Amino acid sequence: MAEIDARLAAIAERFAAQAGETAAEIATALDREDWSELARLSHSLAGRAGMFGYGAIGDAARSVEEAVDAGLADDVKVRLTQDLLTQMAALNRA
Template identity: 55%
Template sequence: MDEIDTRLAALTARFVVQAEEFAIVIEACLVRGAWDELMMPCHSLAGRAGMFGHAAIGDAARAVEEAVGAGASPDEIRRLAAGLLDRLRSLRQER
């Protein structure tokens, strides 16, 4: 493994850890109904996930962010967030 591969592997591992942290924040926002606070972790995930080959996570995070921004119902936001959390759990299991 050359230096670039080593660095990429470290960044990918770091993304997985951060994704787990984002999942905790997202779950807490859902429990509290803190929709505005939910946008930040979703925005960050939407931007980062694709860089590490996890486009589906990015798409799911973007859908939650857009739903909150559009004033979607709490039920719709929870439904979309549940899909995102399922994808994040799958990422954890891949490790």
């Protein structure tokens, strides 16, 4: 069991280390107002974040994805995405 825990911890650390790259991709999609790409990135992030113990980031990513899928106003999608990016930035400072 300790070996599995160690592997999961290593994967979670890798997730945290890659958060900056993922955040940059999300920010680029937001800047381009590429809602389809933003939804795709958010969907992927939501699954990975939840798996590795970053539930709040997963929830924020899911909110972005759902906002895009529901066709909510651009200002709502922007606000939700900015909230997500803020949480991801905090991950790198931890």
